[in-house]
Structures are given as structure tokens and as C-alpha cells.
Amino acid sequence: MxxxxxxxxxxxxxxxxxxxxxxxxxxxxxxxxxxxxxxxxxxxxxxxxxxxxxxxxxxxxxxxxxxxxxxxxxxxxETPADTELLEESFARDETPSLEDEAVRAESVGLALLVVLDTLxxxxxxxxxxxxxxxxxxxxxxxxxxxxxxxxxxxxxxxxxxxxGKPLGSAAELAHRRQVIEAFLTASRAGDLEALLAVLAPDVVRRADAGALRPATPTEVRGARRVAEETLTNTGRARFARVALIDGTPGIVVAPRGRLRLVLEVDVAGDRVAAFNVISERAHLRRLRITVLAPGS
Structure with missing residues (x-):
């Protein structure tokens, strides 16, 4: 008309x-x-x-x-079928043409976009x-x-x-978040010394096969080995934010707001004691992911 x-x-x-x-x-x-x-x-x-x-x-x-x-x-x-496709998605999402979208995602809250995608x-x-x-x-x-x-x-x-409903006191949640944020900051910066400072000496990194490059062990132990491996994943760290995973602070990795990985993080004292990297679609669907309240 x-x-x-x-x-x-x-x-x-x-x-x-x-x-x-x-x-x-x-x-x-x-x-x-x-x-x-x-x-x-x-x-x-x-x-x-x-x-x-x-x-x-x-x-x-x-x-x-x-x-x-x-x-x-x-x-x-829309989830990559294998590790190579997963890595390609991170590489594509780092191109300058997506800067505008990254700003918008940050203004909404990347973790919120992830949770909205589960609704x-x-x-x-x-x-x-x-x-x-x-x-x-x-x-x-x-x-x-x-x-x-x-x-x-x-x-x-x-x-x-x-x-959602967080587990633990507000003070405990805030402390865990602070430790995890320090880990993410060091990861994004590629700062080996800062990573070693925030990882426990006997830290353990576990992961399902879909989250790993070929021939990478599903379990790595020791701060230096885990830190050095983390330095190879700075692209992923760019899209990582803290969220509640089954009521406990952890990490979601979500380029363009679409969930790719979850890291379940154990904190002991002021350091990361262990983390488990999850990429399997069925496992991700079973997780209860919620956003942290402001100031938590």
C-alpha cells in the first residue's frame, strides 16, 4: 500500500x-x-x-x-561441530568488523546475553x-x-x-569473583607472571575433548604448565566473562553472545585451584547459568 x-x-x-x-x-x-x-x-x-x-x-x-x-x-x-570449527569461530570473531557488536554486547552484559539465549x-x-x-x-x-x-x-x-539463586554469602561470592576476574585479566593480557600469581601451585585444568586442540591432554597439572597453555588461548579470553554456573562463580566464553565454553572454577584462598572446561552441547544445556547481581 x-x-x-x-x-x-x-x-x-x-x-x-x-x-x-x-x-x-x-x-x-x-x-x-x-x-x-x-x-x-x-x-x-x-x-x-x-x-x-x-x-x-x-x-x-x-x-x-x-x-x-x-x-x-x-x-x-549454531554450535561448532569440532575443535577446528570452534577455533575458527574465535578467529573470525576477533576481526575489527565486529568491534561495534562487541561494544553493544558489553553494554547489555555478555553474561546476560548468554543467559537470554537459554530462554x-x-x-x-x-x-x-x-x-x-x-x-x-x-x-x-x-x-x-x-x-x-x-x-x-x-x-x-x-x-x-x-x-537464579547464588550459593554462599555475598562476601564469598565477591571474593571468588575477584579471583576469577584476576585470572581473566591476566589471560587477556597474556601476562605469565600474573597468571602464576593467581594460579595455585598444584592447579588442575580438566577439559572435554571438544574444547581442546588435537593431541592436547584432557588434564594438565601445575601452575606453569596451566599458565603457559592459557597464554595460547588469549583469543578465547577476550569473549570470557564471569557468571554463576549452578550457583557458583565461573566463566562463560561467548563470542557474539553465543555460548561456546563454560569454565567451572574452584577457588582456594586467593588462587584458582582447578577449572573444568566444558564444550559439549549436551553438557552445556544441563548447566544452570545465571548472571551475577551488581557488586557480587
Whole structure:
């Protein structure tokens, strides 16, 4: 039917906001752009003359588009099938063209993107639109095609999965996080001495075969051996953030916000005593990953 100049102007004013909403719902800048473009295409096929609230209309259409994209994503396996593909994904994700997306992921919280990716499509839409953007459950209900009460339950269920329930006191969580952050900082910097300072002398690194390069042992012991191996993984460390793994601080590695590895970390005193690297898809699905509360 065509879009009037007046209605087109409402789209241009809303474009940046729509892209921000889509990014948080989809976790990908490229897919967010696609979703916003699809909104425009749907508007070109609709009768927009009687729309009294253009901003609300754009948001509703965007929500439906993102819901469809999330449902389609469920049918695709986006996890690398082997170690070589895993390493290639880290190499690709280090290219300068992704700097803009890295900034956006950091602004949302990379760990949050990982947790959102574990939610069902409708749960994710309800949580993002209500908790992050303040949309009413009445409006969300029209997007997910549920009642307002059901939409509220979706968001509540998602909120519980996002925040989870940490194990241990706040002081203990803060201490464990501090030690793990020190390990990550040294890993990203490629600082051998800093790694040796934060690793226990008898530290143990265990990993499933899918997380390792060919001929790499599944278990390595001793601070120097573990530190030297860690220095070969600075690319992975760039995409690593602290999160709660089954209620305890650990590490998620997620280029573009898509989970690739989890590190279960044991802390003893002020040092990392052991960590277990997990890449197997079935194992990752069984883990309860949640975000740390601010200041934890």
C-alpha cells in the first residue's frame, strides 16, 4: 500500500530505539538490523493510515518479527561441530568488523546475553520487553499471543532463570569473583607472571575433548604448565566473562553472545585451584547459568 511520508518519519525517529530493542531480544547486531528492515517491509504492505500510536505499532511488529526469528533459530544448530570449527569461530570473531557488536554486547552484559539465549523465544521476548524496556504486559500479550496474565508468568519465569539463586554469602561470592576476574585479566593480557600469581601451585585444568586442540591432554597439572597453555588461548579470553554456573562463580566464553565454553572454577584462598572446561552441547544445556547481581 505504500508508506506515507509522515509515517515514514515515525520510523526514522524510532529506528535507533528499535535496533536497540531488537539487539537485546536477538543478541546479534546483524540480526537486529534484519529485524528492523523486516518491520519496514511489513509496514509497506499494511494500511498504516489509521494507526494512532506509531511507536507502539513499530514495537509490536518488531516484537513479532523477533519472536519468529528466535523460533527459527531453535531449529538451527549454531554450535561448532569440532575443535577446528570452534577455533575458527574465535578467529573470525576477533576481526575489527565486529568491534561495534562487541561494544553493544558489553553494554547489555555478555553474561546476560548468554543467559537470554537459554530462554524460550516467548520467555525471552517477555523478559526483554518488560524488564529492560518497561513495556506493559497488555502490550506484550499481543506480541506473544497470550493473555496478559500468561505474559506476566513468562517474564517471571525468565527473570528467575536469569537471576537464579547464588550459593554462599555475598562476601564469598565477591571474593571468588575477584579471583576469577584476576585470572581473566591476566589471560587477556597474556601476562605469565600474573597468571602464576593467581594460579595455585598444584592447579588442575580438566577439559572435554571438544574444547581442546588435537593431541592436547584432557588434564594438565601445575601452575606453569596451566599458565603457559592459557597464554595460547588469549583469543578465547577476550569473549570470557564471569557468571554463576549452578550457583557458583565461573566463566562463560561467548563470542557474539553465543555460548561456546563454560569454565567451572574452584577457588582456594586467593588462587584458582582447578577449572573444568566444558564444550559439549549436551553438557552445556544441563548447566544452570545465571548472571551475577551488581557488586557480587
Amino acid at each position: 505504500g508508506i506515507s511520508a509522515e509515517f515514514s518519519a515515525t520510523f526514522e525517529r524510532a529506528r535507533s530505539r528499535l535496533r536497540a530493542v531488537a539487539f537485546r531480544m536477538l543478541g546479534s547486531a546483524e540480526e537486529a538490523d534484519d529485524a528492523v528492515q523486516e518491520c519496514w517491509l511489513r509496514a509497506s504492505r499494511a494500511d498504516t493510515r489509521a494507526i494512532a500510536n506509531p511507536d507502539g505499532w513499530w514495537t509490536t511488529v518488531l516484537g513479532r518479527v523477533c519472536l519468529e526469528m528466535l523460533r527459527a533459530r531453535q531449529h538451527r544448530d 524460550g523465544p516467548a520467555e525471552r521476548i517477555a523478559f526483554v520487553l518488560h524488564d529492560l524496556f518497561g513495556l506493559s504486559f497488555e502490550d506484550i500479550a499481543t506480541i506473544v499471543e497470550r493473555s496478559p496474565v500468561a505474559a506476566k508468568k513468562l517474564a517471571s519465569r525468565a527473570r528467575h532463570r536469569v537471576r
